[in-house]
Amino acid sequence: MREDCSLQIPGDIVELLRISQMTLEIPEVVINRLPVYARALADLDSQGETVVSSHTLGEMLDVTPAQIRKDLSYFGRFGKQGRGYHVPSLLTRLREILGLNRHWRVALVGVGRLGQAIAEYNGFGPQGFHVVAVFDENPELFGKAIAGTTVRDSAELDGYLQATPVDIGIVAVPAVAAQEVVDRMVAGGVRAILNYAPTSPLVPAMVTIRNVDPVLAMQSMTYYVKRGETTLE
Amino acid sequence: MREDCSLQIPGDIVELLRISQMTLEIPEVVINRLPVYARALADLDSQGETVVSSHTLGEMLDVTPAQIRKDLSYFGRFGKQGRGYHVPSLLTRLREILGLNRHWRVALVGVGRLGQAIAEYNGFGPQGFHVVAVFDENPELFGKAIAGTTVRDSAELDGYLQATPVDIGIVAVPAVAAQEVVDRMVAGGVRAILNYAPTSPLVPAMVTIRNVDPVLAMQSMTYYVKRGETTLE
DNA sequence: GCCTGTGAAGGATTTCACAGCC
């Protein structure tokens, strides 16, 4: 190795390349906080607030102002010194960044009690998430009207995805069936999955999955409750 | 430094102190993973597997073996070299650590569509979470049978908590009402809260809160889907 | 005076890599 060759492409240039490409990796924790910021900004906006500082926003969300500023700085300079952030425009920018300014096609698999509740949940629609198809393997449910569509046979899932692309899949089947459903969604081109089954399905790296499991959430809280009890008494 | 003095208080004693006190702060990320491990171990156990290595468990959960070993090492030495972990005993230990080997008293506030689905969800009971009281402010619901109890007037919440302690509160009210409900729960001694309202209530440091919001989960996934699309096409 | 954007520092978490043991 010729140390003296000294073609040291040093950090700076590497970083420039990195940034110029769309490949500056933004930490996932940051991405996960953006929707929270967006929600708070929407609240402020609906209350007629037009300006907010990182300090105020931080208080609303129990997040440090520095973290908010740093998070936002990954995407640009949205604030004004001495003043803060313009609520409507920051909200718009965040929605653009997250892709919330479009419609997303969602397919739901599993129409048991949970699946039904999800299908009927009216919190998705206003946010641009539209359930375009619903599947179950119980023949008694086939054709049943739900979420503005009708229940299809799960066997049709693969064909359906082939014919009509779907962006996001929601899995609400029993744990034992979840991995198979996830695999078929992935094979069908679904790139994001919201999993309600109490299991951790595996997905390829280019697919994003989020597990929603209230039991796990409770089970981690008990650690702290238990601890608090023994500490205090 | 007298190397030969050999009063090496090393790891062992430090660890004893560590363990005897309850005050080594274990990272919250670690605590949050334990229930996932426990669930996987329960699966293995029910399949009759008696031994598992960090490698195998890691593959099941898409977690590195080193992380599993490190996480577990915060609590003790549960494995056997050359072999792995004994599934039933590790599961038992994790359940002890998390406090899952007892019953937890849960109060639910909000019996709208979502609250009803939660109340009827039969995934909590088997894990030791028992809904002992349910509240709503809609008089039409008062007295309605649900989750093995009957709906009470929200106005009674404070009195109820005073009289009969509850460990965990579940909030399933509209966003605007969530903070108030949380505050009253906290005042009533509730130390852990599972919040389904699409907002981020503030709690004092000694109270643990977990927000369950499928919309936020979707909204962070869209970032990656969007990105994948533009990258590939 | 107030507030952002950001390098640099500090802290936390993950991963490495290997001694020790079965």
Place this chain on the structure above:
DNA sequence: GGCTGTGAAATCCTTCACAGGC
């Protein structure tokens, strides 16, 4: 040979602190 437990290294993330601007 296989595997754990764990210091040390590496990486990742948060916080600090201040220049710059309103």
